[in-house]
Amino acid sequence: MNTSNNVAQPVHIDRVRKTFGEFVAVREMSLDIAAGEFVTFLGPSGCGKSTTLKMLSGLLPQDSGEIRFGHKRIDMLPPNKRNIGLVFQNYALFPHMSVAENIAFGLRMRGWSRAAKDKRVDQLLQLVRLEGLGGRKPEQLSGGQQQRVAVARALAFNPDLVLLDEPLSNLDAKLREQVRLDLRDIQREANQTTIFVTHDQVEALVMSDRIVLMNKGGVEQVGTPYELYATPTTEFGARFVGANNLVAATLDMSSGTAQARIGADLALPITTCAADLDKDGTTIWFCVRPEHLALRPWNKEGEGQFAGRVLDKIYQGTTVLVDLDVTGLGTIRAERAALEVGDLPIGAYIGVHIERSHAVARSTG
C-alpha cells in the first residue's frame, strides 16, 4: 500500500441538479475546483449547501449532471468508493478509540499494513500539531484538539476530496478564530482539494482560496474573497458579504464614465461596476463599503462632500462604526480608525466623502 502523499485532484461539478418533488434545492450547478484548492460554499440556511455536499459524497443521488475527480466520473459510485474525507460539525470521533486509532480508522478499512499505518498516523499527528497525544481518548482533548483529530482522520488516506461541513460551529467564538487558521494552515500543507461549507462570511473570507456564494439553490457569484468583498455583482452578494450601504439608483453613462443617479439631481461617481452593468438607465444598487466613507470637518465649500449627521457611534477597539444620516443617501454606516473619529459627538454635522463605490445589479425577482 502506497503511503506517500497522492497527487491532489481537480474536481469538476457539471450541471448538477437536485429537486425534492417540485422544489428545486440545487439548480444546474457547475464549478471547476483546481487541485489543492480550498473552496468554500457560503450562503444562508436552506440555499442548498448540504444538498450539494451530499451529492458529492454520494449520500444523495443527483437528478442530472456529472461529478468528476480528475478525468474519473464518480457520481455513479457508492459513497465508500468515492475516496472522500469527511469532517462534520460534531467531529463524530469514536469515543472508545484512542486518538491514533481514530486517525488510523480509514487506513485499517483500506488494509494498510501496521508499519505503514503507524508511519502515517505519526505524520498526521505532526501535521495537526498533536504529537505525543496519540494515546489519549477523545474525551481527554479540548474541542479544538478533537476537531483537529477529525481533520487528521479525514486526511489520513489521501482522499481525492475533503469535505468540511460547518466543522467550526460547535466551538466557542475564541476557539473558532484559532481553529479556522489552524485548518487553513493544515489544508495548505496537506495540499488536498477541499470544500468547506459555512454560512459565516468571516470564516469564508479568512479561509478560502475561492468562495462560491449560493442563494436559493443557485450560484450567485464565484470569486476570491477579495473579489466577493470588493466587487459584488448582485444585491444579494453585496448584502451577504460585508455591510450594506446600498442605495437604489440608476446607471448614468451620459458623461462617458459610470455614475449613479439618485433622485433628480444627484449623480455620484462609480469606480467599479459589475461587468454586465454598462447600459445607460439600468436600475442598480449604488454600494459604498463603510471603510470607503471618509469623514472630515463640515465645510460647505468642500467638493464632493455631503452633509452627514452623526446618529450613533459604536466603538470596536481600533475602529469605530459611525451611523450617519447623509443628505441624498439616507442612513449609512462609515467605519474609520478610532483615533481619527475621536470624541465626535452624536448629533454633530460632518462632511462625508465617498472614496470608492460601485454598482451592483438590482434583482428583478
Ligand code: ATP
Ligand atoms: P443549512 O445551512 O441550514 O444547513 P443548506 O444550505 O445546507 O442549509 P440544504 O440542507 O441543502 O440547505 O437544503 C436546501 C433546501 O432543500 C432547503 O429548503 C431544504 O428544506 C430542502 N431540502 C433538503 N433536504 C430535503 C428533503 N429530503 N426533502 C425535501 N426538501 C429538502
